[in-house]
Amino acid sequence: MSVNQQAHTGPPYGQPQPGYQGYQQPAYGGQSLPGVPQAQYGAYNGPVPGYQQPVPPQGSLRAPPTSGAPPPASGASHPSGPLAYSQFEHGDVQNGIPASAAPVQRPPASQPFLPGSAPTPVSQISTFQQYGPPPASVQQLRNHMAGMTIGSTAASAPPPAGLGYGVGPSSYPPTTGAPRPPAMPGPPLPGQTVAAPPSSQPNHVSSPPPPSTMAGLHPGPPMSGLHGPPPPTHPPQPGYPMQQNGSFGQMRGPQPNYGGAYPGAPNYGSPPGPPPPPKRLDPDSIPSPIQVIEDDRNNRGSEPFVTGVRGQVPPLVTTNFLVKDQGNASPRYIRCTSYNIPCTSDMAKQSQVPLAAVIKPLAALPPEETLPYLVDHGESGPVRCNRCKAYMCPFMQFIEGGRRFQCCFCSCVTEVPPHYFQHLDHTGKRVDFYDRPELSLGSYEFLATVDYCKNNKFPSPPAFIFMIDVSYNAVKSGLVRLICEELKSLLDYLPREGNMEESAIRVGFVTYNKVLHFYNVKSSLAQPQMMVVSDVADMFVPLLDGFLVNVNESRTVIASLLDQIPEMFADTRETETVFAPVIQAGLEALKAAECAGKLFIFHTSLPIAEAPGKLKNRDDRKLINTDKEKTLFQPQTSFYNNLAKDCVAQGCCVDLFLFPNQYLDVATLGVVPYQTGGSIYKYAYFQLETDQYRFLNDLRRDVQKEVGFDAVMRVRTSTGIRATDFFGAFYMSNTTDVEMAGLDCDKTITVEFKHDDKLSEDSGALLQCALLYTSCAGQRRLRIHNLSLNCCTQLADLYRNCETDTLINYLAKFAYRGVLSSPVKTVRDALINQCAQILACYRKNCASPSSAGQLILPECMKLLPVYLNCVLKSDVLQPGPEVTTDDRAYIRQLVTSMDVAETNVFFYPRLLPLTKADVDSDSLPAAIRNSEERLSKGDIYLLENGLNIFVWVGVSVQQGLIQNLFGVSSFSQISNALSTLPVLENPFSKKVRSIVDMLQGQRSRYMKLIVVKQEDKLEMLFKHFLVEDKSLTGGASYVDFLCHMHKEIRQLLS
């Protein structure tokens, strides 16, 4: 055996390159309809050269399929078939998975990194940079001990390289990121880096607040909105009428285009209550989400994230980066609240930092990254630990010359099966280490044997059943015709596996109102046949042969059926619908066909017709803010829970498209979709002309996206911690197995871990997520993701390796589940308390000694208060009057399976000044903070949160811009009924539409576009998303909330 000390000249694996010899990649062969944005990853805000998102056809009912082959989805672009994998000899490798956190020598990237990750051009940042905190230096960012301070002694006892946000009795709010000595701007303190000259400093010098500044904040009156609506005695907020009347932002703080007005904003953010006159914090001096996002993008977006090192914190979800798998799962699959977890449960309890992983097992990857390889261990199945059944992975330790291996999870020693035996090199590593994905990669798949199949039988390919409500409203709105027209072409784009020429998925059709109509679309028939089942009390499927068919074989009959359905029900007077029997019918059909599958149900109303699962209207807004509010989120009958259980057992996943004109009880109708791993889409007051495009895009994507069926997920952990709690759209019949009838590429499962023993710094902690599922072609597989984390005995290490976006994802899900069983106020208070404890623990144990007047935040968590406030103000936890009960139930379920990127933009929307966009480049304009004072009435802005896109137009926007974007000659002529932007041939229009298309392509749902004119009625809706401001429903402003958190932390410390 040769021992070769040479360093590598290239990575043994990584981005698209020769694959593992003999390992196929289970490329998802999903097919793209033209006009359907597919990529949901990609640049958050970075320029994306080469971005070629197809521009959706405007105004056409549907996009006809192209005659040629559809563009392959991400997977299909990889080289297929066996490729020469390894250019390295056995034993020629040195850079395995390091056991410690010591950095390994990173091999050079095998491919040039995506050039699109270049930082946003400086010129575009300049619009807000002069006001916002300047970018911290790399040095500052790397110093995770840095704390933010708000307090009198910020200058005298600053944390090392701290970002000071000091407002002290003898100080004033600096606008730069560096702590200032009292009274006068001075040179930076030793060890500090002043990131930028204090350009706006003179403004502050002229008006230093009196010494009581902070004192007024701590013992002051309760912050409005933090514990419900403001007290009755609370004077009207002077800010609001003003905002509505056009003196937009003038009396507020520093604002672009208004000249530095600081601190002439007496009303902004003022706590309610008596004088003394409020001394506000300068919003520019408190941690800015935009700045943190921008800094991470600049610091980490330029090189690939290589997963070889244990416990590495990945770049933020808002940073565009490539991942190279070198033994740990990509952050696209797993993100953790912390990558360094306390060794003992006492430490964990003390910190109150939840230990959780947000797992997206079937995440879509950008085309530059490699899909998991498929490994076949032969007839005996994947090699596993004898005791805990963990799957072979890079952390297993081979011993006795390779004849046995010791489990990294439970330490049990297992014999290596003869067919899997291989010699070890001098380091104890198998010589085939790099030939085997399961030994060298963080993520891979195993081909499952028949032992992993239900009833010891390999599964049949899954089926899709389309179930269309044909009651009066559905027909009259044009919905039925729209769906039928769309299906005619969409059926050619069902998910395919790899190189397969056609999809293996069979399809079936049902229509319903009070009764169900089944259709025989057997290929031998000249015309489809309808069979009516009117006895909905005991649902059965009236035909077996001819109900589920192959699309190509039955093409003519299906086309005929889809032509006839709208005609057959054109004159219907039937307004009542059933719902549960529809699901039962789909379930029975799949049972009869002995396969898993998905039901696509298109439904319009509360199912009040006499049938199992019949519902009554029980909406009652008076319950809000009472102890009974939780019932609004609970199903009104347990019938659907039982039905969901049966569906999961069969692998019957339900996707529900709702088109309500009034309350239809999403909390109850959503139970089955939710527990089967399905999705709910909701189009309230559906109107053909404004909503069809959004609905069709959602439908196309939903039908085409990668999905695994009949799935079971288990997360194994090394000794010392274990998975104790799970959040997401799934069903659990025991305490360890997460069951999903279907799991698509957008769904995440959040898993919480608790200690059951001590951990050691040496061995760290390991997670292995194993997902058993049936592919779209009916192949049974296991997808494995492994992740190694560090363990610490010092709390500072925990706080240095946290990820706030993931923390917020977890906290939101935890709170959104809490409202099912506790009063909303209790849930909100618990959230605030937990976060205060997290920050107080840091303050007490990790921050430098300083006066109690300081608020010190860990660098990695400095956005925790602002994001937490957004969660608290969200519609589920603090609904405004315009938010319906169905909206809240819908959002609650939606958030529960969101990934970290989705929760990030959902809670803190992205706000882009469109008028600052460079029409000659591919880049996006630099985002700005979500506050009204950042808006200029001479500009046009875009705000997106994953569900909506607002285009806000200021009253003073130049007439030329209005003409270019809307094709009308004045502000007053802009229609706020627009659901798309007009297609105009000028650079500004093209640029804005390309930005909108790009954002649509990044999100898992097609966002609703809403044009909002400043001072228009709709503006209230838009302002709801300016989350740094005080909300009309009593939600605190960021500044107020930060002060409130500070008060809570002080109470905990005293």
Ligand SMILES: [Zn+2]
């Ligand atoms: Zn084991």
